[in-house]
Structure formats: structure tokens, C-alpha cells
Amino acid sequence: MASGEGRRRHHDLVPLAALLKREMKSEKMEKPTVRVGHAAQSKKGEDYFLIKTDCQRVPGNSSSSFSVFAIFDGHNGNAAAIFTREHLLNHVLGALPRGLGRDEWLQALPRALVAGFVKTDKEFQSRGETSGTTATFVIVDRWTVTVASVGDSRCILDTQGGAVTSLTVDHRLEENIEERERVTSSGGEVGRLSIVGGAEIGPLRCWPGGLCLSRSIGDMDVGEFIVPIPYVKQVKLSKAGGRLIIASDGIWDALSSEMAAKSCRGLPAELAAMQVVKEALRTRGLKDDTTCIVVDIIPPDNELPPTPPPPKRNKLRDLLSFRKSSRDSASKLSKKLSAINIVEELFEEGSAMLAERLGNDDNLNSGQSTSGIFVCAVCQVDLAPSEGISVHAGSIFSTSSKPWEGPFLCFDCRDKKDAMEGKRPSGVKVS
Numbered sequence: 118m119a120s121g122e123g124r125r126r127h128h129d130l131v132p133l134a135a136l137l138k139r140e141m142k143s144e145k146m147e148k149p150t151v152r153v154g155h156a157a158q159s160k161k162g163e164d165y166f167l168i169k170t171d172c173q174r175v176p177g178n179s180s181s182s183f184s185v186f187a188i189f190d191g192h193n194g195n196a197a198a199i200f201t202r203e204h205l206l207n208h209v210l211g212a213l214p215r216g217l218g219r220d221e222w223l224q225a226l227p228r229a230l231v232a233g234f235v236k237t238d239k240e241f242q243s244r245g246e247t248s249g250t251t252a253t254f255v256i257v258d259r260w261t262v263t264v265a266s267v268g269d270s271r272c273i274l275d276t277q278g279g280a281v282t283s284l285t286v287d288h289r290l291e292e293n294i295e296e297r298e299r300v301t302s303s304g305g306e307v308g309r310l311s312i313v314g315g316a317e318i319g320p321l322r323c324w325p326g327g328l329c330l331s332r333s334i335g336d337m338d339v340g341e342f343i344v345p346i347p348y349v350k351q352v353k354l355s356k357a358g359g360r361l362i363i364a365s366d367g368i369w370d371a372l373s374s375e376m377a378a379k380s381c382r383g384l385p386a387e388l389a390a391m392q393v394v395k396e397a398l399r400t401r402g403l404k405d406d407t408t409c410i411v412v413d414i415i416p417p418d419n420e421l422p423p424t425p426p427p428p429k430r431n432k433l434r435d436l437l438s439f440r441k442s443s444r445d446s447a448s449k450l451s452k453k454l455s456a457i458n459i460v461e462e463l464f465e466e467g468s469a470m471l472a473e474r475l476g477n478d479d480n481l482n483s484g485q486s487t488s489g490i491f492v493c494a495v496c497q498v499d500l501a502p503s504e505g506i507s508v509h510a511g512s513i514f515s516t517s518s519k520p521w522e523g524p525f526l527c528f529d530c531r532d533k534k535d536a537m538e539g540k541r542p543s544g545v546k547v548s
């Protein structure tokens with residue numbers, strides 16, 4: 118690093134003050150304004166939410182700030198929702214390697230989210246309390262939105278052009294065939310509740326336990342094939358910004374994604390959240406806890422919320438779709454496409470297999486803590502070399518050709534992984 122003195126000796130260099138000013142200006146241009154609103158109507162008191170707009174990637178550095186928004190819809194009690202609200206963020210951040218730049222940090226997020234969800238689930242289950250929760254967890258870093266979710270609390274994106282997309286999938290046995298197959302092949306039974314006389318009623322549930330969801334945090338009294346491994350999606354918005362609507366099923370059982378988005382267009386975030394809840398109650402009444410967070414990501418120098426879409430032209434409409442692109446060409450492509458308001462998809466993965474989600478270690482995720490000790494990729498505990506079990510194989514000293522390559526799991530997390538894949542009898546051991 119050039120010191121201040123070194124700089125002053127070179128007359129052709131830009132003065133530091135001018136440099137800083139220029140940097141601050143581009144910083145301001147680059148950074149969207151984030152506005153948030155929240156509204157809720159409680160029926161059972163099992164919906165919880167998190168709004169945190171002051172997180173910093175580098176502590177003390179305000180230009181590294183990001184925001185977190187989440188909804189936790191509990192069932193069979195509120196303990197899992199409260200626990201997850203308190204610990205999930207820390208567990209996700211704890212799974213991220215230190216000292217990463219913004220781009221590397223964003224790339225490392227999907228894996229850290231998986232580790233954080235599994236760690237939270239494992240910790241909650243070890244307390245021996247029943248109850249479970251959905252978790253829809255959204256990180257907004259400038260124009261990049263990363264969503265991780267288990268359960269059926271949806272997050273949708275409404276863009277300036279009027280295209281509404283879901284950033285989550287619903288982990289409901291009734292509607293998700295893939296998840297139904299996974300659960301049955303892991304030893305669970307899927308069927309409806311039968312009442313006296315043998316008639317079957319209600320949505321598809323998983324037995325034992327009778328849960329309608331195929332993924333959740335907690336639920337120790339349900340089979341372990343009900344996993345806490347989140348679906349993760351990461352997108353980069355165009356410089357036109359967009360609106361996120363995150364809500365529990367109290368909203369989505371009453372309104373489609375399009376209806377929710379349309380009902381609040383043109384309103385500022387706080388009023389928009391109230392409007393969505395009002396619309397859901399008007400349609401269906403208060404049948405369930407109903408919680409909604411609206412997040413507006415607004416271009417700098419434009420303090421207005423996203424406006425209603427202009428009249429649609431077919432040509433433009435064709436272009437209003439997601440476009441996959443590799444990270445290498447991402448920024449170039451993004452610039453070209455931002456003019457026509459295309460949301461760039463950076464990452465999407467929904468597999469329930471832990472090994473697939475943790476991937477192979479590379480430079481970003483070396484599996485080693487800064488002290489050089491191996492750490493468990495899920496719970497982050499230090500591992501003695503003899504303890505580490507590669508997520509992909511048996512003991513690191515036997516099967517792997519590169520035994521120093523992880524990721525590694527502690528015995529406990531390996532056990533959890535096997536249980537989630539139906540490789541050991543279900544049912545949590547309570548010690």
C-alpha cells in the first residue's frame with residue numbers, strides 16, 4: 118500500500134481529497150436506497166420477522182453495509198421461530214470466510230446460507246423442544262438480492278417493467294412433486310389426514326408427524342427427511358431497481374404473487390405492506406398469522422417507490438425475463454441489459470443433498486480457519502485432523518486422493534447429514 122507520504126512525492130497523481138470525493142460520488146451512484154415497510158395481523162402469534170438495515174461486511178466500514186429481511190412462520194408453538202430469528206443471521210455470517218471483497222462475499226453467500234440453516238436447525242433440535250418454523254431469509258447488498266428459504270413463506274420480486282417473479286419455491290408436499298418423491302424415497306410416508314370412516318381430508322402431509330411442509334427448521338418430532346436445507350436464489354437487479362414482497366402463507370393462501378404485487382404498486386413501502394395485508398384479509402378473512410415485509414430498492418437520486426408499469430409493448434415484454442449468465446461476462450452483460458430492465462440470475466440451487474450444496478473446497482472455502490485448524494463446514498467447530506470427515510467420503514485419511522481437501526464435517530454433522538438423506542433410522546436422539 119502506498120503511504121500518504123509516497124503519494125505526495127508524485128506530482129502527477131490526483132490529490133487524495135479529490136480522489137476521495139470522486140470515490141464517494143461513484144459510491145453514491147452505485148448504491149441504491151433501500152426503503153422497508155412491515156405490516157402484520159396475528160391469529161396464533163407464531164409469525165416472527167427480522168428487519169436489519171445496518172449490517173456491515175467489514176465492521177466499521179459503512180460502504181460495506183447490507184440489509185437483512187426475514188420471515189419465520191412457526192408451527193406447533195413459537196419456540197423454533199424465535200430461536201431462528203435470534204441465531205440464523207449470526208450462523209450464516211459465521212460460516213463466511215473472513216476478509217473477502219464484495220464480489221467474493223456474494224459468491225460465498227449461498228454455501229454459508231446452507232451451513233447457517235443446518236447449524237440453526239441442529240442447535241434448536243438439541244434443546245429438545247418441539248415446534249418448527251419456515252424461514253425466508255433475504256440479504257440485500259446494493260443491487261444484489263440473495264434469498265434462502267425453507268417452507269412456504271414466499272419472497273417475490275416486482276420489477277419496474279411490471280414482471281413479477283418468485284425468488285423462492287414453496288416446500289409444500291401438496292404442490293411440490295419433487296419434494297414428495299424425495300421424502301418417500303428417504304423413508305417418509307405422504308398422505309392425507311384420515312378421519313373416522315376412512316375419509317381423507319386436507320392437504321398432503323408427511324408421516325410420522327403430519328407436517329404439510331417438506332422443509333423447515335426444528336420439527337424434531339417429524340422425520341429427519343424434513344430438512345433445513347434452503348432453496349437459494351441470487352439475482353442482480355437492473356439499475357431501475359425493484360420491489361420485494363416477503364410474506365407468510367397468511368398472504369399467499371389469499372393472494373397470488375401477481376395480485377399481491379399489483380395491489381400495492383405506486384405506494385411507498387410502509388403503506389404497501391399494509392395494503393397487501395389488508396387485501397389478503399379482505400379476500401379471505403383472518404384465518405392465519407399474516408405477515409408482510411415490503412422492500413423497495415430504489416435507484417439513487419430517485420426517492421420515489423417503483424411506479425406502475427408503462428403500457429406493455431409485446432417486444433419489450435419478451436425481453437422482461439430472467440437471463441442466466443456466467444459471472445465472468447456478468448457485469449458487461451448487465452450494463453447492456455439494464456436499459457431494458459432485465460434481472461440477471463447469478464445463482465439458483467434447490468437440492469436437498471448437503472454434500473451437493475457444500476460443494477468442493479476451493480480458494481474461497483479452504484476448510485481451514487485462520488489459525489490453520491480444520492473446521493466443520495456446518496457448525497464451524499475446530500476439528501483435529503483425525504476428526505474431520507470429508508463431506509464426500511469416509512475418513513480423510515482413507516478414500517480421498519486429496520485428503521487435505523474438504524469440506525469437512527464433524528462426527529455430529531456427518532450424522533445429521535446421513536439422517537437427512539434417510540441413511541440412518543429417523544428420530545432424534547435426545548441426550
Ligand SMILES: [Zn+2]
Nearest residue numbers: 493496527530
Ligand atoms: Zn459440525
